Amino acid sequence: MIPRYSRPEMVAIWSPETRFRIWFEIEAHACDAMAELGVIPKANAQAVWKAKDATFDVARIDEIEAVTKHDVIAFLTHLAEIVGTDEARFVHQGMTSSDVLDTCLNVQLCRAADLLMAGLDRVCAALKARALEHKDTPRIGRSHGIHAEPTTMGLTFARFYAEMDRNRQRLARAREEVATGAISGAVGTFANIDPHVEEHVCARMGLRPEPISTQVIPRDRHAMFFATLGVIASGIENAATEIRHMQRTEVLEAEEYFSPGQKGSSAMPHKRNPVLTENLTGLARLVRSAVTPALENVTLWHERDISHSSVERAIGPDATVTLDFALHRLAGVIERLVVYPEAMMNNMNRFRGLVMSQRVLLALTQAGVSREDAYRLVQRNAMKVWEQGADFKTELLADPEVTAALPPAEIEEKFDLGYHLKHVDTIFARVFGADHATGGA
Numbered sequence: 001m002i003p004r005y006s007r008p009e010m011v012a013i014w015s016p017e018t019r020f021r022i023w024f025e026i027e028a029h030a031c032d033a034m035a036e037l038g039v040i041p042k043a044n045a046q047a048v049w050k051a052k053d054a055t056f057d058v059a060r061i062d063e064i065e066a067v068t069k070h071d072v073i074a075f076l077t078h079l080a081e082i083v084g085t086d087e088a089r090f091v092h093q094g095m096t097s098s099d100v101l102d103t104c105l106n107v108q109l110c111r112a113a114d115l116l117m118a119g120l121d122r123v124c125a126a127l128k129a130r131a132l133e134h135k136d137t138p139r140i141g142r143s144h145g146i147h148a149e150p151t152t153m154g155l156t157f158a159r160f161y162a163e164m165d166r167n168r169q170r171l172a173r174a175r176e177e178v179a180t181g182a183i184s185g186a187v188g189t190f191a192n193i194d195p196h197v198e199e200h201v202c203a204r205m206g207l208r209p210e211p212i213s214t215q216v217i218p219r220d221r222h223a224m225f226f227a228t229l230g231v232i233a234s235g236i237e238n239a240a241t242e243i244r245h246m247q248r249t250e251v252l253e254a255e256e257y258f259s260p261g262q263k264g265s266s267a268m269p270h271k272r273n274p275v276l277t278e279n280l281t282g283l284a285r286l287v288r289s290a291v292t293p294a295l296e297n298v299t300l301w302h303e304r305d306i307s308h309s310s311v312e313r314a315i316g317p318d319a320t321v322t323l324d325f326a327l328h329r330l331a332g333v334i335e336r337l338v339v340y341p342e343a344m345m346n347n348m349n350r351f352r353g354l355v356m357s358q359r360v361l362l363a364l365t366q367a368g369v370s371r372e373d374a375y376r377l378v379q380r381n382a383m384k385v386w387e388q389g390a391d392f393k394t395e396l397l398a399d400p401e402v403t404a405a406l407p408p409a410e411i412e413e414k415f416d417l418g419y420h421l422k423h424v425d426t427i428f429a430r431v432f433g434a435d436h437a438t439g440g441a
Contacts, residue, residue: 005283010324013111014317020056022104023075026201027091028052030183033200034193040090047087054082072097094193096186098304102217103181105312107205109225112320113175119327120168120232124161126334127239131157132436135424138417139253139344140355147355150348150420153254153339158431160239167232174228178221181205182213187303215304219297222312226294229319233287236326240277240284243333247274253344257336276333283326290315353392354385359414360396360406367405377402 012018028048035045057078065074072092080088092100135154140147183198184190190198195209202209210217246254256276258264264271293315297308348355357378364374381395381402396402396411403411428436 005325006321007325007328010112010115010321011317013108013115014321016058016061017056019104019108020058020061020075022107022205023072023100024051024056024079026100026103026181026183026205027076027079027095029201029204030093030095030193030197031091033197034090034093036200037194037196039194040093044087044090047083048079048091050084050087051079051082056082070097072100094185094191094197095183096215098216099183099185101309102213103183103201103205103207105222105316106178106181106207106217108316109178109222109320110175110206112316112324113171113178113225115324116229116232116320116327117168117171117175119324119331120164120171122331123327123334124164124168126331127157127161127164128432128436130334130337130339131155131161131428131432134339134341135428136421137339137341137344138348138421140348147348147351149355149358150417152421152424153341153344155424155427156242157334158428160235160242162431163235163238167228167235170228170231174225178225179207180210180217180221181207182210182217184210184213187215188213214302216300216308219294219300219308223294223298226290226315226319229323230288230291233284233323233326236323236330237281237284239330239334240280243277243337244274244281247272247277251343251347252340253347254337254339256333257338276329280326280330280333283322283329287319287323287326290319351385351392352390353415354382356392356415357382359419360402360411363410363414364402364405369405 028045028051031040031045031048034040035042056075060081061071061074061078064077065071068074068077076088076092079091131154133154134157135152137153138150139153139156141149141151181198181202182188183193183201184195185193198209243254243256245251247256255272256274258272263269264273264275293311297311300308361371361374361378364377365371369377377399378396381390381392381399384390384395385392393411393415397408
């Protein structure tokens with residue numbers, strides 16, 4: 001997590017100040033619940049809330065931790081300094097450190113997920129707008145990097161929209177998965193604290209009680225969360241790679257917006273490089289690097305060890321901050337992407353009708369030619385286009401074996417671009433709903 005690839009809203013979730021504020025709320029709500037049960041005096045529970053508007057001194061907590069070598073104890077000591085030693089004597093009663101740490105982590109992950117979903121919303125909005133704008137803008141589809149058959153730029157945007165919409169649904173489920181809290185004591189048996197306390201704290205913190213915890217909340221929940229972040233990162237890279245391909249000089253069907261005063265190279269003044277989408281490819285790798293450690297965190301010794309702790313202190317902020325930045329960077333790229341429809345058409349026509357080969361193949365089979373012979377006839381003429389720069393339709397019309405099966409007018413008809421795009425509205429209706437199939441509001 002470095003400032004260059006961070007947005008302040010997400011960074012704030014992981015700041016020490018936010019963490020200590022959440023710890024305080026967990027402890028204070030737990031005191032309220034214990035007071036309701038008559039376990040501790042109500043006056044003591046109320047006294048804890050004196051720290052509600054306090055600014056926790058991070059430097060002071062660090063100073064205490066340097067002696068205690070325990071972050072939660074350092075915080076509790078500082079809290080007692082604020083509310084009074086006697087007033088704070090029932091704080092953390094029957095609780096263990098993981099009750100605070102795990103519940104806090106899940107609050108932070110839920111807040112991070114909310115920001116990430118807002119980022120996904122912006123990406124989806126940008127992709128939808130550009131899809132509708134270029135619904136009928138023809139471009140060549142490619143497989144293996146080679147010209148295949150016609151598609152549209154709108155369909156390219158639409159498929160990325162559908163992927164990102166699925167990613168938003170995945171993240172919503174992952175947020176739900178991780179939105180649990182545990183206030184269950186040393187090994188999760190509630191021996192020294194009533195389950196009502198857990199229920200009360202979770203309700204106040206926007207979580208559900210963990211059905212069964214040990215000394216920790218089960219880490220399969222977190223593995224699911226970070227795996228979902230990895231899938232989202234791959235979706236970002238998927239879109240970014242397509243844009244990088246389109247910006248290649250030999251293709252140049254679209255390019256990142258190049259702002260006034262921007263420089264592309266320290267050595268070559270002519271350069272306009274796809275630096276933002278290349279950056280997104282790298283950021284996606286960083287986010288995915290959190291997935292394997294999160295999966296490995298699932299296995300802990302007995303009721304708990306802390307082998308997961310150092311991992312989560314790193315991947316929690318790093319993965320969410322990086323992904324948050326990447327989503328907003330991708331949205332900006334899509335919103336300002338410069339599209340070149342004329343270049344798309346020129347690229348499609350570069351091999352003089354070759355991309356219509358399947359229509360001719362199918363027409364020959366429907367005219368009674370065996371598939372093997374039809375394929376041979378079409379490929380024979382297609383290779384002249386590849387190797388000699390010939391015009392595909394001209395070669396077909398000059399091939400007596402082809403014209404023996406297909407009249408010239410029928411061959412001409414097989415080069416109608418509209419044939420390939422006749423179901424674009426159907427696909428748009430599937431992706432965006434019937435109202436948007438023809439560009440409606």
